[in-house]
Amino acid sequence: MKFRIFILFFALAVGFSYGQEVTSKADNYFYSYAYDDAIIEYNKQMQQGKFITNNQLLNLADSYFQTGEYNKASKLYLDINKNDTIMSAHRFNKMLQSLAKISEQERVKAFLKSKSNSLESELVQNAEFNYLLFDKKETESAGFFIFTLTGNSEFSDFSPAFHDDKLLFSSGRKNKSKRIYGPSGESYLDIYEADIEKGGNIGNVSVYKGVPDSPFHKSTPFYSSTTGGTYYVLSNAKGKNLAFDEKGKNALAIGMAYEGGLFRFLLKDLSTSFYYPFYDDENERLYFAANFEDSYGGTDLYYVVTNNGQVMSEPINMGPRINTPGNEIAPFVYDNSLFFSSDVFYGVGGMDVYRSNIQPDNTFSIPVNLGEGINSKYDEFGFVIRPGEGHELMGYFSSNRPGGKGNDDIYGFKVAAKPGPRTLIFKGKVVKPQYDEPIAGVEVKVLDNNGGLLSQMFTKEDGTYQVEIPYTDIVSMEMIKDGYSTFRETYNPKELEELQKAPLQVQLASLxxxxxxxxxxxxxxxxxxxxxxxxxxxxxxxxxxxxxxxxxxxxxxxxxxxxxxxxxxxxxxxxxxxxxxxxxxxxxxxxxxxxxxxxxxxxxxxxxxxxxxxxxxxxxxxxxxxxxxxxxxxxxxxxxxxxxxx
The missing domain is CATH 3.30.1330.60 (OmpA-like domain)
Structure with missing residues (x-):
């Protein structure tokens, strides 16, 4: 299913449109997700000569986008972007997505280059880097063996999570204890468990008993053996009734159910929905997706610091290296890498799975698209992975690609090594020899074995730099600034491996x-x-x-x-x-x-x-x-x- 429908599962139509600009019948259709009807009414409104605002034009563009009419969507987005500053970062992403959908990739790149000064530098770097990987065909050799699970249903099945030798997942399949959720036509979401059989298929599907019962949404589980609890998303409710904020909106909270039956809320706000909890045992961080005011676009990834299960910090946005003008969801950490999904414009299709390496200083490398081995022009999300049989890795993800049983299906995969193209990261700080005073504006170049330029940047005010390139065996690094000494060094594979372990501080003497x-x-x-x-x-x-x-x-x-x-x-x-x-x-x-x-x-x-x-x-x-x-x-x-x- 498209991300709009995915989020729709988690919101009640009764409260979702509150606070929006509703001035016409077309607006009502749009905020009720009836995009085909909204297109008809907006066009009728214009044909009748009635005034239509830029917000309504953007709604019409969104409606075209959601119904796959990308030519019409891109034209409207481009016109509005040219004539008005009302375009949000999230709509900017949709504009570039729609251009990419109609094979205007070079136009997307040119547009990105022309706007580079007004965009987050990390966004520009991320896009250029992933385009480079696609151009070099680096993303096509992921080596995934993907198989369909017989345990999928005709309804939406998604968000797999490991629970020892079982698989937890979310589903909209019919359940006697659940009412039908109007916007989706399926039951309110519930959490199910299944046995993981030899080879990775699943069997003996049943409702998961590890969390308290509820007639409303329960979904996107994650089980932690360290804390002995299940983290999951649930509707805010008071007893058998939904709880609403002062504007009539019902949102989702993140709760934790312990194996002994104890339950407590971890993140709850009647006006804000929280999605996709993941608990990192090693760092005691609870990762999740949400859309706060500091969002870089749509839904961003955040984390909170915990101690013995207690939330100890405000939500911390993971920043523009991870978050984009698109939607980011479904964080999962494995082997010092963060896997997540994003519908940012430089992907393969809708939601794609990305991998970002966690650096020794807890910063993140450029997220790289896992490529067409697992991603498609449809939506892929909820990626999880762990060691499988022998030396291989195995895992699961969700997708709405054709050929499945329901709106979303869970797919299994096997892969020989941690997925994602190999990359090299050159990072550190440039300083003067005395007192380690930082030097800003130093040009940092990474060159191939023949002296060809692979990447370049300038050090920031604090003297720091970070350059990333696709993996290559022999690399040279050069640092230059007028009036200062020049640093030049060539690295072989063994030296490159060592260079990835810690930041490199370089001293440049003043003339x-x-x-x-x-x-x-x-x-x-x-x-x-x-x-x-x-x-x-x-x-x-x-x-x-x-x-x-x-x-x-x-x-x-x-x-x-x-x-x-x-x-x-x-x-x-x-x-x-x-x-x-x-x-x-x-x-x-x-x-x-x-x-x-x-x-x-x-x-x-x-x-x-x-x-x-x-x-x-x-x-x-x-x-x-x-x-x-x-x-x-x-x-x-x-x-x-x-x-x-x-």
């Missing part, structure tokens, strides 16, 4: 940190003075440590252009001093070139001999040896300092 004024020139200040043996011009071992500092400086600042200047004292003849000085400069140049410095980095290598004595120890003047030694020096002059220090 001013390695430069000083000397003799009226800008010279490298990280090089200590060194001395050739008397009368010789060969580079000795004692000198290499200082010359290696020059190599390192040019490696960090590859745009440097330097002149090598050597000087002697006034001892000996002027011509011989000039000659030995020139040989020394050439020897230094040769050493630098042999150790990776490009000839483009060396403007000239000149020997001045005794032409530029810096004290009074000229020819014929008596000086102590330490004064003569002051004139024995080598300078590495930066010729383009003004150009590169901006």
């Amino acid at each position: 001013s940190d390695i430069v000083k004024e000397k003799e009226g020139k800008k010279v490298l200040n990280n090089v200590n003075n060194f001395f050739f043996e008397t009368g010789k011009s060969n580079v000795n071992i004692a000198m290499t440590a200082e010359l290696d500092k020059v190599v390192d400086a040019i490696k960090k600042f590859p745009e440097l252009r330097i002149s090598i200047e050597t000087h002697t004292d006034s001892k000996g003849g002027s011509s011989s001093n000039k000659r030995i000085s020139e040989k020394r400069s050439q020897a230094i140049k040769a050493y630098l070139l042999s150790n990776g410095v490009s000839s483009e980095n060396i403007t000239k290598a000149v020997g001045y001999g005794e032409e530029k004595i810096i004290n009074n120890c000229t020819n014929g003047v008596y000086c102590l040896d330490f004064l003569h030694k002051q004139n024995l020096r080598t300078l590495f002059v930066i010729d383009n300092y003004d150009a590169i220090s901006q």
Whole structure:
């Protein structure tokens, strides 16, 4: 079933339209989910020349969208978006979805690019990354073996969850203890259990007795062996009657039923519905879906911190890396990865299953679409997985794809490894060497083995960066900012594996940190003075440590252009001093070139001999040896300092 019908299961028509702008017969049809009738009435309203508001035009666009008339829907969305700022983030997602549905994928990408400055940066990155995966066919090799369960009914069966050797799930199948829920034509939802048979099929389906009975909705269960309780969604009720807020709305709460029979509400608000609870035993977090005011679009994923089953925090939105202008539902954590479903515009179809890796700092990687191995142009949600027989993994999910028994059916799957394309994450912080001061605006590039650009970004105000790419064996990372040193490193598969375990902090030195004024020139200040043996011009071992500092400086600042200047004292003849000085400069140049410095980095290598004595120890003047030694020096002059220090 479409997501609109899925949510419809959880809301009473009597209260769902309250607070909406109802000014016509067409509006009444729209807010009662009678989209075909709403289309007829809205068009009749326009043909009769009656005024129609932008809100009503958006309702008409939504009606076309819900009935599969994506050409008409996209035209209306685009017109309204062009002429008015009334378009919400959720409608923006529908606009791009409708364009994608009519094979206007390139137009979607162009629209996304043109609006990138006004959209969440995470949304743009997520979209570009998933488009890249689709272009590279990375999502087509998931290796799923999918099978239909014989235990499905002609009604809606969805939201599977493991309970030891049994499977819990939600269903709208007829039940003597349940009344018919008007909007769906099926019974109020109930929770069922079934035996998981060898091979993954299910049998012996019966009503689950682990939660208190109710004539209203009970659904989307999750059982935790750690807490010994079942988390599930239920209608707010007072005894045998539904409970409504002051606007006449009935919503859904999340409750927990312990194995001993104790029940308590965990999340309850008469005006807000909560969906799809999942309890993470390791982190003691209760994940769920809801639509609060801080939503990024439709239904977002949230979590609360718990302690011994008690909710200890306000609901925390999982942020724009996970949540989008679309709807996000059905969170499930397995092997340090978050699986969930979303109908965001860059997916395969309606609701698709995504996987996001949970990082060591509890942030999330870019969610990747599991691909057409499990997703289709219809809705897939309620994904769960665990180890199966042998070395394989097995699990279940819900879908309304053709060929099932009911509106929704539960499907089983087997897969050799944790599903989803492999990715690489490069994240960390760029700082100055002293005091770890962050550097903003550093360009971070990730390159392939041939130097081709795979991805790029700029560090944030706090110096942090995060870049993600599809997996590749050999990757280089480059960090550049004018006036700072350059970081370049190439990683092999083993090094890449280590890099995924912890953030990488990179230090970039400022050019001013390695430069000083000397003799009226800008010279490298990280090089200590060194001395050739008397009368010789060969580079000795004692000198290499200082010359290696020059190599390192040019490696960090590859745009440097330097002149090598050597000087002697006034001892000996002027011509011989000039000659030995020139040989020394050439020897230094040769050493630098042999150790990776490009000839483009060396403007000239000149020997001045005794032409530029810096004290009074000229020819014929008596000086102590330490004064003569002051004139024995080598300078590495930066010729383009003004150009590169901006």
